[in-house]
Amino acid sequence: MGSDGETRSTEGGVGPLTPARVGMGGDGAVVVCCHGACPPRSGKGTVVDLLLHHGLTAFGQFVSWAELVGQIGAIAVVFLARRRSLATWPVQMAACVLLFTVYASAHLGGLAFRQVIVLAISVFGLVAWLRRRDPVYGLAVRQASTAQRLGLTGLLVGGTVVMALVLDALDASWAPWPDAAIFVGTAVAFLAQALRFVEFWVIWLLVDAVGVPLQLASGLWFSAAVYVVFAGLVVHGWWSWARTRRTVAAAQREPSRAV
Numbered sequence: 569m570g571s572d573g574e575t576r577s578t579e580g581g582v583g584p585l586t587p588a589r590v591g592m593g594g595d596g597a598v599v600v601c602c603h604g605a606c607p608p609r610s611g612k613g614t615v616v617d618l619l620l621h622h623g624l625t626a627f628g629q630f631v632s633w634a635e636l637v638g639q640i641g642a643i644a645v646v647f648l649a650r651r652r653s654l655a656t657w658p659v660q661m662a663a664c665v666l667l668f669t670v671y672a673s674a675h676l677g678g679l680a681f682r683q684v685i686v687l688a689i690s691v692f693g694l695v696a697w698l699r700r701r702d703p704v705y706g707l708a709v710r711q712a713s714t715a716q717r718l719g720l721t722g723l724l725v726g727g728t729v730v731m732a733l734v735l736d737a738l739d740a741s742w743a744p745w746p747d748a749a750i751f752v753g754t755a756v757a758f759l760a761q762a763l764r765f766v767e768f769w770v771i772w773l774l775v776d777a778v779g780v781p782l783q784l785a786s787g788l789w790f791s792a793a794v795y796v797v798f799a800g801l802v803v804h805g806w807w808s809w810a811r812t813r814r815t816v817a818a819a820q821r822e823p824s825r826a827v
Contacts, residue, residue, distance in 0.1 A: 616669055631790045638666030639794040646798060649761060650805035652707035652812070657694035660758075661687055674786050677740025682751040686758050693762030700764060708816060709809050712765040720756055720767065724774075727752035746782045750775055766813055769806035773799060 619634035641663035648656040664683040671679035700708055712720065732748035734740075741747040753775040760768035776799045783792035 619666065620669055620673055629789050632670065634666045635670045635788065635790055638663050638670060639791055641666065643794060643797060643801070646801040646805060650801070650808050652697075652709065652809075654694065654697055657690045657697070660690045660693075664690065670788070670791075674788060675740075675742060676747055676782075676786060677735055677738070679741075679747060679750060681740075682754050685751075685755045689755065689758040689762060693758065696762050696764075707764065709764045709766055709813050711813060712760070712767045716765070717767065720760060720765075720771070723756050723759075724752060724771070727756070743782055743785065746778050749778045750782065753778070766806070766809045769802050769809065772802045773806075776802065 616634075619637075620632045623630060623632040623634075623636055625631070641659055645656055645660045645663060648659060664687040668680050668683035671683065697707055728745075728749045731752050732744045735744035735748055753771055757768050757771040757775060760771060776795050779795045780792050783789070783795060
């Protein structure tokens, strides 16, 4: 263990720091998990224990049920958002609960607290989308104005700096700056999504660019793979929303035809 409470890799000598988690084995022994979620353990436990310590092992990597189901739900959210479906938000809420347990156990404070913020934004998003549905075109999406784009950029930059300093001061994350960037980027992206801005897809691309290396460094290889899949889905979603906005705008510009 390092002086800061993190565990050093023992492969090939002293290596990069990776987040360590301590749990109890089935025989009462202390188990230190340095890469990803802790492996399965015997005995009965709470629902959270079952979700975190039971799952699948593929290519030598353990994936907990919480991470697996949570990330599948996150992928489903992208599909639903692309289709502008109201089901986007309830599915997102369920994914938030599961992923909160995963990131909290991995000592990624920013990513864990992010789920709390996203859960709150999801409630707002569901209400906002319910109130902004067109009877013909469904959810009416729009393009952010210059002032709104500057506001989103300010939230991204300023929020990242503040959050990183907070995480570092509280020792809540082993990688405060990328952790903070993902946290703030996700919150701003969901806020822009709730406000129906097409630009929210661009913010997601930025989050993915930071998220993949952080997930890999945390040993959450499955989550990293999901982030890569996200990137492709986000590009398609961006195109879909932009096309919908152009279609609706063109229809609204057409003069009304006399009956």
